[in-house]
């Protein structure tokens with residue numbers, strides 16, 4: 473396993489994924505009942521942007537650095553900006569929080585977060601980060617196996633974030649679909665969010681056809697492409713497949729995506745927010 477998220481922390485894909493993640497957590501948190509969050513591919517939880525791999529690649533410069541100070545009327549982006557600022561209390565942009573830290577900061581005292589991370593070094597850093605947070609459990613190991621081991625959870629409300637590195641390229645899309653089907657079988661009412669890379673559009677057609685057949689009540693697809701999706705070699709954008717999304721998530725994301733595009737997009741950038749399945753009554 474070679475993937476190191478530190479090189480990519482705060483890039484356009486992280487920004488998009490974390491705006492969506494925080495919107496989902498805020499929606500779930502509107503009810504008092506406790507929630508359970510599973511982050512199957514958690515990373516180290518906290519990344520230093522200066523003098524680091526992230527600075528060498530410049531990906532955060534083209535991502536979070538363009539979004540943190542932007543003027544926007546989107547409540548989803550404002551919430552995200554506040555969450556990033558909370559991790560940088562001195563002002564500036566030195567720290568980029570990963571999904572576990574963003575989730576933990578958004579959770580209430582009675583919510584639970586379980587994080588799985590396969591790389592020992594990353595899992596170690598994540599364990600240290602949450603050493604004093606009893607709401608959070610860090611497990612070193614395989615995130616895919618967590619779907620079988622931990623679902624259905626207690627409490628029964630909540631969210632599974634699946635954010636694999638796609639080192640196995642297209643084969644990992646099949647693994648993800650199998651995991652989502654297994655998750656839905658075990659916990660049909662769970663909310664599931666799968667992040668996926670977009671390089672060349674035509675490579676995704678089979679995945680999206682199969683995703684639309686998953687037995688969730690509702691399936692929402694959000695995409696943010698910072699460039700045309702015509703090269704198999706670059707991360708041109710990314711998508712989030714959202715199963716059983718919280719109520720009105722689409723209304724929350726609709727104004728956010730064009731603003732993110734304006735901040736981070738190049739020529740040929742585009743965005744998409746479509747229901748792949750929608751309950752008849754809604």
Ligand SMILES: C[S@@+](CC[C@H](N)C(=O)[O-])C[C@H]1O[C@@H](n2cnc3c(N)ncnc32)[C@H](O)[C@@H]1O
Pocket residue numbers: 473475477489511512513514515516517569570571572588589590591594613614615616635636637
């Ligand atoms: C894209 S990064 C995660 C980023 C994180 N979710 C965030 O948003 O901050 C993917 C992570 O998955 C880890 N990983 C790779 N294979 C895994 C597996 N089978 N189970 C759990 N984690 C895995 C990698 O070490 C890497 O840290």
